[in-house]
Amino acid sequence: MEFNMQSILIILLPFLFLFMFLKSLTISKSASGYAHIPGPKPLPLNGNLHLMLRAAAPHRLFRDLAAAHGPLMHLQLGELHLLIVSSAEFASQVTKTHDTNFANRPAMLATEELAYNSSGIIFSSYGDYWRQLRKICTVELLSGRRGSTVDLSERLYMSSYDVTVRAAVKAKTKERKVMISILMECIKLGSGFMMADLYPSIKLLPLITGARFKIRGIRRKLDEVLDGIIEQHRAAAKAADDGDDATKFEGFLDILLKFEKDGTSTIDNVKAVLLDIFIAGTDTSATTIEWAMSELIRNPSKLNKAQQEVRMVSDNKGSYIDEDKFDEMKYLKSIIKETLRLHPPAPLLVPRVNSQRCVSNGYEIPAKTRVIVNAWALGRDPEYWNDPEKFIPERFEENSIDFNGSNLEYIPFGAGRRMCAGMLLGQANMELPLAMLLYHFDWEIPNGMKAEELDMTEGFGASTVHRKHPLRLIPIVKRPL
Numbered sequence: 001m002e003f004n005m006q007s008i009l010i011i012l013l014p015f016l017f018l019f020m021f022l023k024s025l026t027i028s029k030s031a032s033g034y035a036h037i038p039g040p041k042p043l044p045l046n047g048n049l050h051l052m053l054r055a056a057a058p059h060r061l062f063r064d065l066a067a068a069h070g071p072l073m074h075l076q077l078g079e080l081h082l083l084i085v086s087s088a089e090f091a092s093q094v095t096k097t098h099d100t101n102f103a104n105r106p107a108m109l110a111t112e113e114l115a116y117n118s119s120g121i122i123f124s125s126y127g128d129y130w131r132q133l134r135k136i137c138t139v140e141l142l143s144g145r146r147g148s149t150v151d152l153s154e155r156l157y158m159s160s161y162d163v164t165v166r167a168a169v170k171a172k173t174k175e176r177k178v179m180i181s182i183l184m185e186c187i188k189l190g191s192g193f194m195m196a197d198l199y200p201s202i203k204l205l206p207l208i209t210g211a212r213f214k215i216r217g218i219r220r221k222l223d224e225v226l227d228g229i230i231e232q233h234r235a236a237a238k239a240a241d242d243g244d245d246a247t248k249f250e251g252f253l254d255i256l257l258k259f260e261k262d263g264t265s266t267i268d269n270v271k272a273v274l275l276d277i278f279i280a281g282t283d284t285s286a287t288t289i290e291w292a293m294s295e296l297i298r299n300p301s302k303l304n305k306a307q308q309e310v311r312m313v314s315d316n317k318g319s320y321i322d323e324d325k326f327d328e329m330k331y332l333k334s335i336i337k338e339t340l341r342l343h344p345p346a347p348l349l350v351p352r353v354n355s356q357r358c359v360s361n362g363y364e365i366p367a368k369t370r371v372i373v374n375a376w377a378l379g380r381d382p383e384y385w386n387d388p389e390k391f392i393p394e395r396f397e398e399n400s401i402d403f404n405g406s407n408l409e410y411i412p413f414g415a416g417r418r419m420c421a422g423m424l425l426g427q428a429n430m431e432l433p434l435a436m437l438l439y440h441f442d443w444e445i446p447n448g449m450k451a452e453e454l455d456m457t458e459g460f461g462a463s464t465v466h467r468k469h470p471l472r473l474i475p476i477v478k479r480p481l
């Protein structure tokens, strides 16, 4: 008899269900620790997982459930107990009052292999190792506007990737298409909502669902590309040393490699950090520009106003976009802020875990609880915003609300100790390409479609939220490059 994956599955399924049933008895016991926190009633076996099956996207489902159950809500997905935070007050508890306690990240199937055993910045445990990495990042890579510009391209992902990679590695890398597709896979697998993540005690699940196989395949490709980048960098550094190149400077990757050389870290740690920077830097900025352009196309008067501003500032400056003039592009900045309010690229931020039991606004939270802050819901809450579903960049001209983590109703970059380490680079990575798109081109929608008909459906199934369908527009050159 020939055994293929399907026949193995059929044989294993009854055992799996029996195991899950027995497991559900222990799950309901552990659920008692959360009984005092409001939330939808869990079913045996799956908890509230069935709700996810018919949801448009987790951030939308969590917002709707929170409307019925409150701003601190308990959800049980498979074996996991999640707390969903949907108010500025509770977000402040997690990211300010109990920030240190909640400064850890949960383990996920994908982070074992794809984040090199969680040894990058995003998923590493809170402690000295993380502190050191974060310091290198802030000082060496992300504090200024070090990313050199790339040619304007419709392929925002490529351009965003180029800027990030050049900031980190100082050079263009080969195989960027392959790398971008790997990054997209990592983002999908890192959502934390895979079956194998929701039932971590069923050790066979990663094999049965094929997740382990897929992750191993991506890890192999990832190693190949990252090893290539590191090799290329070492060769360039050696050539510069040999030639006594006066222009050489020590960059981010050189510093990571120094730690590897003196034995403080391993080459896997170096790859983990590089991957974090590539993932965090590429997808977030590119998807924000995509949404900003989509919103502007749907609002032609705002598009017009933005173009007038960018052109007025830049025409006097020799017909090119000058980063030093961004402070004069107030409307452009408001557009980016409004886009991040309506479409935060990471709507649920990155999950946190508390090391110790704590009490938050009267609710006891057991240790090792996974907490998700729904930044997307906060940005659309009528409690904090007038006409929250409307794209109105002007609202940011009238107030001083900022995304720097001090206004908890508006946290697209997160807040507290684990907030985004690349906010400044991210900002530059959005302002520059968007200003160029607005300055050089007018934009039309193809096929005579009306502006208000532009499809705004969100994609689903990853930790960042893109447009479901790519944005296709006709550029008309107004200021040639």
Ligand code: HEM
Pocket (backbone or CB within 6 Å): 121, 122, 123, 134, 137, 142, 164, 276, 277, 278, 280, 281, 282, 284, 285, 288, 344, 345, 346, 349, 350, 351, 412, 413, 414, 415, 416, 417, 418, 419, 420, 421, 422, 423, 425, 426, 427, 429, 430
């Ligand atoms: C539009 C641009 C960006 C957005 C919206 C964004 C958003 C975020 C969010 C929501 C988090 C999690 C915060 C939390 O848990 O409270 C995060 C973490 C992080 N981001 Fe960004 N990000 C952006 C760009 C970048 C860039 C360009 C880089 C670096 C090249 C970067 C590097 C990081 C790192 C290293 C972390 C992990 C911090 C830690 O866990 O200590 N981000 N980002």
